[in-house]
Amino acid sequence: MARAATTTDAFNAVAEPRRREILEVLVGGEQPVNDLVRRLGLAQPQVSKHLRVLREVGAVDVREDGRRRLYRLNGEALRPMHDWLRQFERSWSERFDALDRVLDDLKQKEPGDGAGDE
Amino acid sequence: MARAATTTDAFNAVAEPRRREILEVLVGGEQPVNDLVRRLGLAQPQVSKHLRVLREVGAVDVREDGRRRLYRLNGEALRPMHDWLRQFERSWSERFDALDRVLDDLKQKEPGDGAGDE
DNA sequence: TTGACGTATTCCCATATCGACATGTAAGCT
């Protein structure tokens, strides 16, 4: 048995620095592959492969535009990581206890809102 | 070139599910290796190796107690991940905009407070 | 059609991984 596939989940996909960079760029909005290639200074095939991984874990979406592919960020896929990390917040900041309550408070003020669908 | 070493950073270390489990258990407090072995149902050598990786990225600390080694969580090492993920929060919840302001507010109300104890 | 462009896919290879098993080492007990 070897290491888990990078496409197993967001944790594995994002372990690769280049892939993180790609996502960072995409925060700025939809981008065609070529733009990513230039921004990252990587070879096009490499970028395409990284994008494939990100696609497979759902971290990005593609849209066809002629012969170009526009990639867009889909942060939803990163949410599990963020949620997982929350249980450790206390470890580096006790004051987050207070924050927790602020959050709960906010959530209760907007019941039925998008917070928990799907 | 192959995949980056698991000891490169927290991102890589935590990509492994077992390692995540270990950290989850340690949230409950210091534990000797053997307890982790039982809880995770893994072979002892495997656990020790995973702990080594977690140690190298600073996610856990060890303390010697006779012939036992007590491992303790050090969430500090996971903070960079959490921080990195923050830039994507907006992507899955617009309402975090408001939260951002609440946070800033809290920080300003407690200048010089525990925020940076270390 | 021919050709250029934008991407995706395939092949090759050096490397690091994780689990299983064996061994090493230090601490504690009798």
Added chain:
DNA sequence: AGCTTACATGTCGATATGGGAATACGTCAA
């Protein structure tokens, strides 16, 4: 001393990786 317990480390093998280079598409322009 000898034995056992608690961990750590080493070796082996199967596997997936990520970059490079080549190639296969699909689309648009002449």
